[in-house]
Amino acid sequence: MELEKFSFGMGDRFAHQGEAQLKAVINAKEQGVSITPVWNKSNREHKTVKTEPGELRAEADAAVQALGWTGPYRVDADHITLATVDGFIASSDFFTLDVADYIGKPAPESEIEAFVARRKKYIGSLSIPGIYEQFEITVEMLRDVANKFLLAAIEAGKLYKHIAAVKGEDNFIAEVSMDEVNDPQTPVELFFVLSALADNEIKAQTIAPKFTGRFNKGVDYVGNLEQFTKEFEEDILVIKQAIIEFGLPENLKLSVHSGSDKFSLYAPISKLIKKHNTGVHLKTAGTTWLEEMIGLAEAGNEALELTKEIYIDALGRFDELCVPYAAVINVNKSSLPTAEEVKSWTGDKFANTLRHNQQHPDFNPDFRQMLHVAYKVAGEKGDRYYAALKKYKDIVAANVTENLYERHVLPLFLS
Template sequence: MLVIEKFTFGVGDRFAHQAAAQLRAFEQLAEDGVDVAPVWNKSNREHTFVGSKPQSVYDAAKNAIETRGWNKAWHVDADHIQLATVDPFIPCSDFFTIDVADSIGKAASQEEIAAFVDRHPELVGTLTLEGLSSPLEVSKEDVQRVAEQYLLAVKEAGEIYRHIADAKGADNVIAEISMDETDSPQTPPELLVILAAIADEQVPVQTIAPKFTGRFNKGVDYVGDLKQFEREFNDDVAVIAHAVKTYGLPETLKLSVHSGSDKFSLYPIIRECLQRTGAGLHIKTAGTTWLEEIIGLAEAGGDGLALAKEIYAYALEHVEEFCAPYASVIDIDNSKLPDAETVNGWSGPRLASAIRHIQDNEHFNAHMRQLLHVSFKVAAKHGDRYTDLLKKNQEIVGNEVTKNIYERHLRPLFVG
């Protein structure tokens, strides 16, 4: 298998114009003494919305790598792929986020479930693992219930992985299994059962993305019980370490925290755990770069500001349409969305401050930010007009992109 680095960080680039600006953030972090490998990701759904192809992500990333002389690791992620969508990603990706959320809750055969339960008596009982907040109490009935919920999904992950490995060669593949886009979070005991099933399926998984308790809404901070997240995250790290030793999973296996949310309140919790345990991490902030483009265009004034206002006005007229696919990961109060006439009267800095995620700014509006986050296909409708303005205002837009990733994400997460 292709061995993943200890720390990897996923960045989205909806319109393939910000790879160099994104890479600058990783260069700045390297100057701080912390190496994190950038992972450019874009899902099939996003490609469909903007009319792009998977190869474009690789091409943009490769151009940035060569232009800036980056000599450290980097990857391109086939984000949230399934068997029906993976093939166009195989030639141009080396990181594959295998999404099996649709199969969660669909039961495998009773024979397969019974065989799994019988094969894993070590999962039953009081499990005291190093680093756990408290021992795991797992009954045989618990193992069966988790197998009924997840075994078919794991088998699907195995099928997808083997399809990729057969086509590309296992030595060229980093496998991630994603279970985060589902309704119910996976508890640490459930994660242990799932990892045992993955080992049985012989998938050399290097990152696993469970769903955590709480809300990871698009473009805004985590909403939930920070103490509960801290217990879950720390316990998941302990479970992964145990599963690596017990089931022969790759030593590089690490936890992945997904979603297009900003996770500012979680970064201190995650950073403390990584420093204490020496664990690795993969984390994604997909989508926020598109918001920084809008902020940059607003700050640029003129035609850029005019288009930013048009995009917001159109999104406002199509709230239900744009929000429907993301209903589980946004919380927008329509009464908190200013009308188009009001926004048309704003200056560029005023509009930028409403969207830019600085929570103590009196003008910050989380509802506007979430709406614009899920409205990126409006920019795609403008085609060359949008991308030409990105090129025209490359410096100011790029500075917003770099500052956001470095100052608000990478540095708080890995440096403090």
């Protein structure tokens, strides 16, 4: 199974927006760009809202049938580990292998020695075509890379082989996720990480490295745009060379995680994937859940009151909701509106405070990040929340489609 050049990971916490999401991809197709939709949901998200992996597959299949989509589509077991993968194997054909917990933990000394021995031919000056800088490789540097990343590659290999033993190696797509860590990987580190993935027989088709800067969920990139652009291009070039050097799949491409609303990055990414004729995978994560909240707020009536209730409840559980996402959010609690303020808001005020329009005077990125991780509260509302989504389906769906197409697909794939 081969992942296409352009793919778009679409998270849907509550499995109600499959058709609205797919319409954004259909709109792109009508403009001449083929994008593979990938519905993704993690074990943590399933547990939080009390759903099962098979429900995501059912949502994707139903959306595809309802809209007559004839192109490829995937269902991603997002951020999966050996401890959680088995529940996803039957319903998923895309697996994001999460090895972040093993980064920085040393592998057995014998494995490190073997890794260094396999890479000895690179000691000296390493040149990557297209990158001006020459990389000086030493035994100490190889050992340092091994100490940081080799155990993660070994564990990813165990997970990959476990999935392959059940599904068959040609029946799924593997992505390796290294993004939810504190420090970015340098291009030369990525080169040797890819060598370790090849050593462990992982036929990865996408890799999600950690880039410089903050990739906070649901809001724009915070960091040095020039440095990101340099890293992204160098990583493209590293991947191209690693494919040749280590026999990795020819369609291996970069994946941008926590990609929701990284608007300032879309122009340089778009330019670079065209320049190098390469693909990209973007995960939009929880953006859809926020668009549901915007639609419900705009609907008014009991739906607006429900959105206010969800926010106020979440505000009182700030640490519980935010701490698990500390690596990927940065909420200034003092900038959050109080419960009393929100109680008086109109639907437009709530929607404009949440919608990611940085030019609107009401937009509040702290409010948006807070609600991004507050989907647990909505899930606890159970039937009330789902009933509101069904009752106000049209206004919610319009927001979901517009967000994905206008703010993500257009600037990234059609600019």
